[in-house]
Amino acid sequence: MRLDRFLAEHLGLPRNQIQQWIRADHVLINGKPAKGSHHLNTGEVLQWQPLVRDHTGEMTPEAGDLRVLYEDDLLVVLDKPAGLTVHPGAGRTTGTLAHRLLAHYPEMAAVGGPGRPGIVHRLDKDTSGIMVVARTPAAYQQLSTAFAERRIDKQYLAIVYGRPKTTAGSITKPIARHPQRRKEMSVIEGGRPATTGYRVLESAAGISLLQIELATGRTHQIRVHLKDLGHPLVGDPTYGEARWKGLPKSVKKPLSDFPRPALHAWQLAFEHPQSERRISFEAPVPEDLVSLWVEVTGQSLEGLGA
Numbered sequence: 001m002r003l004d005r006f007l008a009e010h011l012g013l014p015r016n017q018i019q020q021w022i023r024a025d026h027v028l029i030n031g032k033p034a035k036g037s038h039h040l041n042t043g044e045v046l047q048w049q050p051l052v053r054d055h056t057g058e059m060t061p062e063a064g065d066l067r068v069l070y071e072d073d074l075l076v077v078l079d080k081p082a083g084l085t086v087h088p089g090a091g092r093t094t095g096t097l098a099h100r101l102l103a104h105y106p107e108m109a110a111v112g113g114p115g116r117p118g119i120v121h122r123l124d125k126d127t128s129g130i131m132v133v134a135r136t137p138a139a140y141q142q143l144s145t146a147f148a149e150r151r152i153d154k155q156y157l158a159i160v161y162g163r164p165k166t167t168a169g170s171i172t173k174p175i176a177r178h179p180q181r182r183k184e185m186s187v188i189e190g191g192r193p194a195t196t197g198y199r200v201l202e203s204a205a206g207i208s209l210l211q212i213e214l215a216t217g218r219t220h221q222i223r224v225h226l227k228d229l230g231h232p233l234v235g236d237p238t239y240g241e242a243r244w245k246g247l248p249k250s251v252k253k254p255l256s257d258f259p260r261p262a263l264h265a266w267q268l269a270f271e272h273p274q275s276e277r278r279i280s281f282e283a284p285v286p287e288d289l290v291s292l293w294v295e296v297t298g299q300s301l302e303g304l305g306a
Contacts, residue, residue: 001039001040002036002037002038002039002040003022003027003029003034003035003036003037003038003039003040003046004018004019004022004036004037006040007021007027007048007148010144010147010148011120011144011147011148013113013116014113017113017114018036019036021048021049021050022034022035022036026048026049026050027046027047027048027049028046028047028048029044029045029046030044030045031045031047034046048141049137049141050111050112050113050137050140050141059088059098059099059102059109059115059117060094060099060102061099061100061102061103061106062094062095062099062100062102062103063100063103064095064099064100064103065100066078066100066101066104067079067080067081069130069281069283070281073135073136074134074135074136074138074139074272074273074274075132075133075134075135075139075143075272075273076101076105076118076132076133076135077130077131077132077268077281078130078131078132078133079128079129079130079131079283079284080097080123080127080128080129080130080131080265081128081286082125082126082127082128082260082286082288083125083126083260084096084097084125085097085125086098086119086122086123086125086131087115087116087119087122088115089115097119097131098115098116098117098119101117101118101119101133102117105117105118105135107135107136108133108134108135110137111134111135111136111137111139111140112134112140117133118133118134118135118140119133120132120133120134120140120143120144120147121147121152121217123265124220124261124263126260126261126263127260127261127263127264127265128263128264128265128283128286128289129156129264129265129266129283129286130265130266130267130268130281130282130283131265131268132268132270134273138273139273139274142273143270143273146270146271147217150215150216151270151271152268152269152270153213153267153268153269153270153280154213154214154217154265154267154268155211155212155213155265155266155267155268156211156212156213156214156222156263156264156265156266157201157209157210157211157212157263157264157266157285157289157304158198158209158210158212158222158226158233158262158263158264159207159208159209159210159233159234159262159289159292159293160207160208160210160226160231160232160233160234160262161206161207161208161231161232161234161241161243161244162206162207162208162230162231162243163200163203163208163231164198164200164208164210164229164231167199167200168197168198168199168200169197169198170195170196170197170198171195171196171197171198171225171228171229172193172194172195172196173187173194173225173228174187174188174189174190174191174192174193174194175187175188175191175192175194175218175219175220175221175224175225176188176190176191176192184220184238184239185218185219185220185221185224186224187224187225187228192216192218193216194216194218194221194224194225195214195215195216196212196213196214196215196216196221196222196225196226197212197213197214197215198210198211198212198213198226198229199211201304202293202297202299202301204296204297204298204299205247205248205251205296205297205298206243206246206247206248206251206296207234207255207293207296207297208231209293209301210226210231211266220238220239222263223236223238223239223261223263224239226239227239227240227241233261233262233263234255234258234261234262234292235255235258235259235260235261235262236261236262237261239261240261242256243255244256251295251296254292254295254296255292255296258288258292260288262289262292264283264285264286264289265283266282266283266285266304267280267281267282267283268280268281269281285301285304
């Protein structure tokens with residue numbers, strides 16, 4: 001794979017931004033400045049340093065609450081609420097997590113890509129849960145590298161229809177953009193490799209609570225793989241199904257009315273950029289998922305911080 005494409009895909013940044021880094025000799029292969037057209041080979045050592053620039057002219061900080069789970073001079077771990085877009089993009093220029101980050105941590109204006117202050121990974125707008133953001137360029141590079149090299153442990157909680165045949169399993173199927181519906185992803189032969197692990201934690205009243213572990217980080221990966229497994233997320237307007245129609249009348253309304261994919265980024269573990277000590281964090285299960293589970297099953301979610 002070409003170097004510029006590899007970095008763009010693994011860091012979630014525009015390729016033209018990566019090419020700016022390359023032209024400025026901020027990307028090295030085996031210690032030497034690299035070309036964007038270079039095709040990566042096994043055993044090569046890849047290093048990069050984001051261009052430090054002032055992005056405050058591109059984004060205006062906006063006040064807003066942040067649910068901070070941990071912070072130090074290098075990074076912030078936070079709990080993103082459902083409904084909050086992570087950074088500006090098509091159709092969204094204000095009111096994002098990125099705008100709030102700039103208001104709380106102005107130094108992040110010089111960290112990361114334009115419109116993405118400190119952001120080294122993302123969650124879908126309607127997915128709640130844990131994220132880590134960088135406060136310095138050095139922390140940004142180290143965390144970005146850790147994500148690209150899959151050294152970050154990510155655990156999710158998902159409420160799905162039905163119960164998988166096995167209590168634990170792994171879904172390894174390639175994912176690519178849907179050939180007709182271009183805003184959607186799909187399991188497609190020849191797509192990018194993707195692996196999702198799952199474990200059934202609870203099951204009752206026609207739904208199950210799964211613990212999900214991501215081995216890769218493709219767009220909409222969990223949602224696409226769960227649909228392919230035959231157990232789509234409750235509330236997913238894109239990849240879900242109206243399975244509630246076949247369930248008892250008493251549970252139809254809370255399931256059909258649930259307004260978002262029932263997915264929560266629950267736990268995150270990684271090596272601290274400075275101390276290199278493995279640290280782990282957990283975002284409490286949000287009230288809407290707790291209420292959905294209790295209302296449908298009549299059971300509590302003991303042991304999950306709920």
